[in-house]
Amino acid sequence: WPVYAPYVAAINRLKAERGAVILAHNYQTPEIFHCVADIVGDSLQLAKEAGKVDADIIVQCGVHFMAETSKLLNPEKTVLIPDMKAGCSLSESITGADVRLLRERYPGVPVVTYVNTSAEVKAETDICCTSSNAVQVVESFGVDTVLCIPDEYLAQNVAAQTDVKILTWKGHCEVHERFTAEELQAYKDADPEIEIIAHPECPTDVVEMADYAGSTAGMINYVRDQRPPKVLLVTECSMASNIQSEVPEVEFVKPCNLCPHMKRITLPKILDSLCEMKEEVTVDPAIAERARRAVERMVNLTN
Ligand code: 13P
Numbered sequence: 001w002p003v004y005a006p007y008v009a010a011i012n013r014l015k016a017e018r019g020a021v022i023l024a025h026n027y028q029t030p031e032i033f034h035c036v037a038d039i040v041g042d043s044l045q046l047a048k049e050a051g052k053v054d055a056d057i058i059v060q061c062g063v064h065f066m067a068e069t070s071k072l073l074n075p076e077k078t079v080l081i082p083d084m085k086a087g088c089s090l091s092e093s094i095t096g097a098d099v100r101l102l103r104e105r106y107p108g109v110p111v112v113t114y115v116n117t118s119a120e121v122k123a124e125t126d127i128c129c130t131s132s133n134a135v136q137v138v139e140s141f142g143v144d145t146v147l148c149i150p151d152e153y154l155a156q157n158v159a160a161q162t163d164v165k166i167l168t169w170k171g172h173c174e175v176h177e178r179f180t181a182e183e184l185q186a187y188k189d190a191d192p193e194i195e196i197i198a199h200p201e202c203p204t205d206v207v208e209m210a211d212y213a214g215s216t217a218g219m220i221n222y223v224r225d226q227r228p229p230k231v232l233l234v235t236e237c238s239m240a241s242n243i244q245s246e247v248p249e250v251e252f253v254k255p256c257n258l259c260p261h262m263k264r265i266t267l268p269k270i271l272d273s274l275c276e277m278k279e280e281v282t283v284d285p286a287i288a289e290r291a292r293r294a295v296e297r298m299v300n301l302t303n
């Protein structure tokens with residue numbers, strides 16, 4: 001990719017000079033994922049790695065809640081995000097005040113919050129979860145009812161795998177809610193050999209059609225291990241592009257949907273971020289401690 005080469009060289013030079021580390025989510029574009037990232041992964045992996053890094057500066061190539069999570073686990077480090085507007089429809093679907101109202105409505109019911117939420121929301125909850133550990137987290141309380149917020153579809157997909165009664169919220173991922181069982185059926189009808197792998201943020205009828213459902217890292221591992229001849233990754237477009245070179249024999253069948261928030265992060269913005277040390281992500285100390293506790297409980301449970 002010659003067009004990217006000057007940016008890649010400049011970013012990697014500046015990264016070394018500044019003593020910075022780049023954490024990139026699996027939905028970042030291939031030139032970020034392959035050429036400048038030090039650590040790549042799903043939300044859980046990035047949360048865990050954020051707590052282990054030695055560097056003084058973290059550049060988070062992902063969306064805002066991911067950078068906040070890194071800041072929560074590394075309060076003494078500088079956490080930068082190349083575009084402060086990189087949000088998330090799930091994170092924006094709920095506020096701390098909403099969670100307080102839910103607690104009034106369901107007194108005594110533990111609240112599990114998906115990691116795709118603001119620090120303000122995490123601070124109001126008992127523990128975080130990601131798509132790869134949600135069932136384990138929900139069952140860790142040993143009670144019969146748990147609130148699992150804010151993703152309605154993730155909650156329904158968890159409910160299908162546990163006896164715990166799951167109450168939820170009406171948040172949705174704007175990328176995954178667009179996939180339909182009808183469109184997947186059309187691909188299956190055209191080619192019955194095709195394997196379908198879906199993210200649990202998809203509607204339940206989509207997940208039910210999948211040969212495998214899991215976090216972005218789970219999906220990558222499935223393709224790496226199983227090497228299906230033809231696979232449809234029901235998730236964000238960059239996933240297939242990022243792993244294609246590792247599994248050249250696998251044919252990736254699209255449709256895929258772009259996450260406009262993830263796509264706000266680009267090489268020029270990463271370079272700017274390192275040059276000018278911007279945009280710095282901070283978390284109000286009044287909420288940071290409680291939010292950190294919710295993330296750490298999850299990390300400790302899944303270690
Ligand atoms: P993962 O935790 O599976 O990486 O998912 C994060 C996300 O934003 C999916 O839309």
Ligand code: SF4
Pocket residue numbers: 063087088089090091116173174175176201236259260261262
């Ligand atoms: Fe949020 Fe969906 Fe984008 Fe993930 S893909 S960051 S859940 S909007």
